[in-house]
Amino acid sequence: MVFEGLSSKLQETLKKIRGAGRVTEKDVKEMMREVRLALLEADVNFKVVKDFINRVSERCVGQEVLESLTPGQQVIKIVNEELIELMGGTQSRINFSPRPPTIIMMVGLQGSGKTTASGKLANLLRKQGKRPLLVACDVYRPAAIKQLEVLGSQLNVPVFSMGDKISPVDIAKAAIEHAGTGGFDTVIIDTAGRLHIDEELMDELYNIKNAVKPHEILLVVDAMTGQDAVNVAESFNEKLGIDGIVLTKLDSDTRGGAALSVRAITGKPIKFAGTGEKLNDLEPFFPDRMASRILGMGDVLSLIEKAQESFDEKKALELERKMRSQQFNFNDYLEQLEQLKSMGPLDKILGMLPGMNDKMLKSISVDEKKLARTEAIIKSMTKKERLDPSIINASRRRRIAAGSGTSIQEVNRVLRDFEEMKKMMKMFSDMGKRGKKGFGRFRMPF
């Protein structure tokens, strides 16, 4: 029971309330006990949890809930609202200086992911039309400078370094000068990881700050951090006055309570989230979406946005027509696969769907390779075969298998899946004809 995700835990609790017709004061108390446990299991700092529970209970126990017609919904709404409030309302962006270069300084504990986050941020900013310069100020960890240089060359972003014999303050100063003459409009300074209680190294950060006057100091925090996240964030904020937080390793199965704690303690916004191993896996942080995700409502907004980016409205309408009229063929299937692929890794998309939680995701192992093989198999079919799969006989199957580098069994699987899907579509469109709500406008590819 201890290791279920925060969202599944809350969902469970909320389900109890959802099912009940009326919520009593006792119900609220019991529910808040569960919310408290869930938040603590999620590594939210216990002081933050206390405040949160008090605030929510106060609002829930009031008449607002007890006299309303759908008390369950009211409670969900309040918990959601307070969670969003706790995580900082709306999204924030980098403060760009009106007079370039904009200077961004990355700070944090050892191993929080500063160097990788610096590289990802440079990549993101370059995509937005900036000319970033990475600066290697980690003169302590063996090969840290080399790491940034390798990242820079992978991204094709220049890296400024002066080796590990020069003080980071001087490196930072020289880098800013270099940015001015080199025509860079953004400078990202990667500093060495340090303990928040290491006064000497914290002083060094303070000196870098004074020397280059960064427009943005970003604290990099590991999303898996426990109760201590508050102390770390507080110390860095007190010493340097941070402007924002980058939350890394969010692609783990951590419940990420550190996000709530850090935000509540410093009052500074979480600006970016690291969500993967690849250098473009840095996303803006959306507190409202994270809150609704925690509540198990799914990251519906993110999903809709992603789908809109990659789906062509006209094609979708055409597909819907085809599905209804039973003309769906392998060309359409292939198109769907390609659109699905352009939305990003499947397990990420699944994670955004409402009702999906860590536990369910774990049981579904999304096999991207299988998708690729399916694609190869369809592409090995002739135009005629794609339009009319019924002509695919044994010898055609052999040819398709050989052409796609797969086996006849796999070709059979694809043919079977396709037929299954057609059957399902027929079911859906029949339902639509009978006027059943919800299925009539079924539009998802699968």
Added chain:
Amino acid sequence: MGFFEKLKNGLAKTRKGITEKIEQVLVSFGKIDDELFDELEEILIAADVGIGTTMKITDNLRKKVREGKITNASEIKNLLKEELTRLMETEDSGLKLDTVPSVILIVGVNGVGKTTSIGKLANYYKNMGKKVILAAGDTFRAAAIDQLRIWANRVGVEMISHSEGSDPAAVIFDAVQAAKARRANLLICDTAGRLHTKKNLMEELKKIYRVIEKELPGADVETLLVLDATTGQNAVAQARTFSESTNVSGIILTKLDGTAKGGIVIAVKSELDIPVRFIGIGESIDDLQPFDPREFIEALFS
């Protein structure tokens, strides 16, 4: 500085975190009541012990209080100490590394301090007179191989490496052959940091483990999971998942000098019965110490 002294210093923050608060509570409460237990629970939770383990501990305490008819709040401390020591003890006598060669495989998520720990471990075993070889199995992260090479040079041991981006299992294979050929006592294998939720990367780890088992049948192989002491409850999930793919036999707890807490070790031991073998309590090369549960708890409460 002796070991005990150093451990005590390293744990000073931890001790401050837990014991001072406990003392405070015990002073402010003359008798044992629910409020006292609530406070104790809060202290353990704040130390990242986790709510499940905390409840287990306090429930046991309650039982003992009832049975022993203890009425004085200050006696609770000894009971709690006993409780925690009992929880952290193991039956075996540490790592088993008797065969030539024997292997230590180091695994963990990103940024916990695997490479640094390997540097310190190599130094520790070299000082014990063992011939140590390192395998640069992190072929993924930029400059990870260079980082390990610097450590290898610093300690003065050999390192086997391929280029960045190559198959880590192939590196381990070559390293095993080298260890056999050069009659090394101990092969320490680095691996790339990986989140335990990445199925394909955990499969890669299994493959590495299989290579070792296949090439060195009957050899002593210890898989050590490196945990960052600042990590919260997710550490238990990490320990569980890594165990499933590589049969984790112990834990290296790093960065214990930085955080005021260290309670996650207690949770991991309690939930999964994986013992802590070493702790990292500083930046320098000899700041890796064998973990002694009794001394750990003693130092925590002294």
